[in-house]
Amino acid sequence: MARVELKSVRKQFGPVVAVHGADVVFEEGSFTTLLGPSGCGKTTILRMVSGLEKPTSGDIEIGGNRINDVPIHKRNLGLVFQNYALFPHRTIGENIAFGLKYRDVPKSEMARKVTEALDIVRLPGVEDRYPSQLSGGQQQRIALARAIVIEPDVLLLDEPLSALDANLREEMRVELKTIQDRIGVTSIFVTHDQSEALAMSDKIIVMSAGRIEQVGTPEEVYNTPASEFVAGFLGAANLLQARVINRDATHVVLETAEFGQTPVPLSHAATLGQSNDAKLMVRAEKLTLGPKGSDGVAAKVEAVDYQGQLARYFLRVGDTQLQAMNMIDGAPFGAGETVALSMNPDACAALPVGGPA
Amino acid sequence: MSSRVWRLLKTYTVLVYGFMFAPIVVVLILAFNNSQFGGFPIEGFSLRWFYELAENEAIIRALRTSVTLGMLTALIATTLGVLASMALVRYQFRGKQWITTFLISPVLVPETVLAVGLLIFLRWLHMPRSFGLLLIGHSIIALPFVVLVVQARLIGIRRDYEEAARSLGASPVQTFFQITLPLLMPAVFAGALFAFTISFDNITATIFWRPSGMETVPTQIFGMLRNSVSPEINALGFVMICITVGLPLLAGGLARYFSRRKV
Numbered sequence: 001m002a003r004v005e006l007k008s009v010r011k012q013f014g015p016v017v018a019v020h021g022a023d024v025v026f027e028e029g030s031f032t033t034l035l036g037p038s039g040c041g042k043t044t045i046l047r048m049v050s051g052l053e054k055p056t057s058g059d060i061e062i063g064g065n066r067i068n069d070v071p072i073h074k075r076n077l078g079l080v081f082q083n084y085a086l087f088p089h090r091t092i093g094e095n096i097a098f099g100l101k102y103r104d105v106p107k108s109e110m111a112r113k114v115t116e117a118l119d120i121v122r123l124p125g126v127e128d129r130y131p132s133q134l135s136g137g138q139q140q141r142i143a144l145a146r147a148i149v150i151e152p153d154v155l156l157l158d159e160p161l162s163a164l165d166a167n168l169r170e171e172m173r174v175e176l177k178t179i180q181d182r183i184g185v186t187s188i189f190v191t192h193d194q195s196e197a198l199a200m201s202d203k204i205i206v207m208s209a210g211r212i213e214q215v216g217t218p219e220e221v222y223n224t225p226a227s228e229f230v231a232g233f234l235g236a237a238n239l240l241q242a243r244v245i246n247r248d249a250t251h252v253v254l255e256t257a258e259f260g261q262t263p264v265p266l267s268h269a270a271t272l273g274q275s276n277d278a279k280l281m282v283r284a285e286k287l288t289l290g291p292k293g294s295d296g297v298a299a300k301v302e303a304v305d306y307q308g309q310l311a312r313y314f315l316r317v318g319d320t321q322l323q324a325m326n327m328i329d330g331a332p333f334g335a336g337e338t339v340a341l342s343m344n345p346d347a348c349a350a351l352p353v354g355g356p357a
Numbered sequence: 358m359s360s361r362v363w364r365l366l367k368t369y370t371v372l373v374y375g376f377m378f379a380p381i382v383v384v385l386i387l388a389f390n391n392s393q394f395g396g397f398p399i400e401g402f403s404l405r406w407f408y409e410l411a412e413n414e415a416i417i418r419a420l421r422t423s424v425t426l427g428m429l430t431a432l433i434a435t436t437l438g439v440l441a442s443m444a445l446v447r448y449q450f451r452g453k454q455w456i457t458t459f460l461i462s463p464v465l466v467p468e469t470v471l472a473v474g475l476l477i478f479l480r481w482l483h484m485p486r487s488f489g490l491l492l493i494g495h496s497i498i499a500l501p502f503v504v505l506v507v508q509a510r511l512i513g514i515r516r517d518y519e520e521a522a523r524s525l526g527a528s529p530v531q532t533f534f535q536i537t538l539p540l541l542m543p544a545v546f547a548g549a550l551f552a553f554t555i556s557f558d559n560i561t562a563t564i565f566w567r568p569s570g571m572e573t574v575p576t577q578i579f580g581m582l583r584n585s586v587s588p589e590i591n592a593l594g595f596v597m598i599c600i601t602v603g604l605p606l607l608a609g610g611l612a613r614y615f616s617r618r619k620v
């Protein structure tokens with residue numbers, strides 16, 4: 001177990017800058033997720049920590065030691081890949097024992113550790129099978145067992161769940177998190193799936209185009225995004241053109257064409273800065289539809305996406321299209337209906353226009 | 358296309374294959390012919406030419422030379438081919454394109470040119486023709502085939518396996534022997550067989566390179582043919598076909614057997 005720190009780490013592939021100077025700390029024993037769209041540099045960061053890529057500049061420290069020049073096989077890391085990467089010519093037992101061979105573990109101890117690792121991933125008794133005789137989910141558990149049996153300082157997981165089907169993925173993510181909690185290993189998890197990130201992480205690092213957009217707990221990142229990009233990437237957000245018309249000790253008052261004046265708590269406007277132009281973010285589930293005539297702004301329902309206990313509404317207020325997600329209480333509103341839209345300003349956030357401030 | 362054109366095409370194909378394989382079939386049949394002369398008519402089934410073959414010391418010596426040469430060629434070309442493929446597929450370095458072209462070029466250069474070139478080079482170094490030269494030459498001719506086969510397989514082996522092994526504590530060399538080589542084995546095997554067969558069959562370059570007095574099976578046959586067509590040659594042809602066709606078939610069968618058992 002160890003703390004991992006990146007100090008102005010930059011990575012360039014020829015003309016492509018994959019990671020612009022990144023400063024990040026992965027706390028000891030924490031589960032940190034690198035989240036972002038395809039090609040934003042998540043894997044590159046992970047590979048630099050693992051030693052599979054060398055940073056173009058900057059330092060990487062594990063447990064306080066600079067490890068830029070330590071080759072990968074001396075770093076004591078657990079690596080889990082999207083495609084499991086179990087050695088196809090070795091049995092499950094041999095796969096799991098592979099890392100132990102390089103660690104002076106006596107033979108008897110080795111067998112015990114393999115059994116123990118298989119128990120942890122809840123697949124006892126498969127030692128003698130070959131990887132191709134297991135299902136995808138089972139193979140990924142074995143890959144995890146192989147990575148944790150060596151008691152790594154850091155566990156690195158690159159989209160380990162994305163090759164699994166939807167149901168299995170949710171089951172595995174609970175299990176993965178449980179195992180991580182239990183052994184307490186510092187974990188860095190890469191995904192482009194926001195629900196995975198929100199469900200599993202102690203801390204989320206949101207990336208975009210090689211830059212870190214925001215670092216925070218799942219709640220922070222979700223409720224108080226630092227930029228339009230983060231707001232749009234996590235969950236469904238409405239971003240409205242706004243003007244700052246007043247600031248006081250507790251609130252910033254934004255004015256939008258759709259909702260008039262909205263006082264946003266200062267804690268939800270941390271990155272706004274002094275600019276007078278802003279964006280008002282309203283989460284789709286924080287926009288509430290009421291019957292025509294009740295309190296709120298008049299809006300027209302353009303389309304309804306029925307999702308069982310939830311309905312997603314596509315609405316129009318003046319020229320602006322909005323999304324709302326409401327629990328269905330009785331019958332959902334239908335397309336073409338006029339409704340009253342209301343929202344709680346405390347659930348809104350004020351963002352700077354464009355990139356982070 | 359109309360059915361008539363199809364029929365024509367089919368007939369043509371059958372004829373072409375017939376034309377190609379008929380001589381081989383003739384050799385195979387005549388090898389068992391009990392006649393004094395190496396030709397038709399068939400005078401009865403007999404293994405006498407095989408017995409005579411086994412007693413012909415020149416042929417046995419040539420066979421021994423060919424097999425030794427083939428096996429050493431396979432060893433050298435496969436070792437070099439695997440190393441070259443690893444470098445070309447797994448590492449980035451300057452001039453890679455040129456090296457690939459250079460390694461493959463013996464396939465493109467006419468064998469006679471290659472043969473003469475190597476001879477001149479040796480003359481320049483003041484070295485006599487020798488078994489060593491023959492071995493080097495055969496290895497050069499076989500190398501491109503090994504590289505092509507091994508490279509194709511290596512590209513198909515995802516790097517994840519090697520990266521996983523490295524992360525678990527294996528050094529680059531350990532990773533190669535524990536992970537890459539075993540996964541590469543079918544191609545290594547195929548490459549070695551290729552190399553052996555190419556060396557075993559080679560005649561053009563061999564005639565240029567062999568030291569005087571040394572015969573391989575093809576040059577021996579060639580020499581014997583200059584006097585007369587002995588029926589022994591048919592039997593020898595049969596043996597050669599068995600080796601060059603039978604070996605790969607056997608290897609393929611074995612490979613399938615092992616892969617079914619294991620993975």
Ligand SMILES: Nc1ncnc2c1ncn2[C@@H]1O[C@H](COP(=O)(O)OP(=O)(O)OP(=O)(O)O)[C@@H](O)[C@H]1O
Pocket residue numbers: 013016017018036037038039040041042043044045192
């Ligand atoms: N070996 C490489 N050579 C050249 N460019 C590379 C290399 N590896 C990554 N890149 C580039 O660096 C950028 C970041 O790639 P990276 O693999 O880190 O993205 P990612 O966030 O993991 O994406 P994904 O979600 O698709 O896996 C991309 O533009 C990619 O094309």
Ligand SMILES: [Mg+2]
Pocket residue numbers: 042043044158
């Ligand atoms: Mg990636």
